[in-house]
Amino acid sequence: MPLNNLLDNEFEFMLQTHQQISEIENMRYWKFEAFIERLNRRNDELAQRRKKEEEEHKKSQAGSGIGNFNAGSFMNKFNTPKF
Secondary structure (H helix, E strand, O other): OHHHHHHHHHHHHHHHHOOOHHHHHOOOHHHHHHHHHHHHHHHHHHHHHHHHHHHHHHHHHHHHOHHHOOHHHHHOOOOOOOO
């Protein structure tokens, strides 16, 4: 339903920009839509940047061996003393 899309956009715009509903309602529709497009583009860019950083972090952990440490296999190499 188109009204739901508009309400979702208004809500998200208010949430992310900390604008009052009266500010949004007084805004010209074309300007509001332009802001929404820019906000969506910015959110996509931030999500891509976070994803890239997470992938680089995982690669660096895998390369350093931090993620491959298994304490159980390390402990199995010790012989326990027999009494």
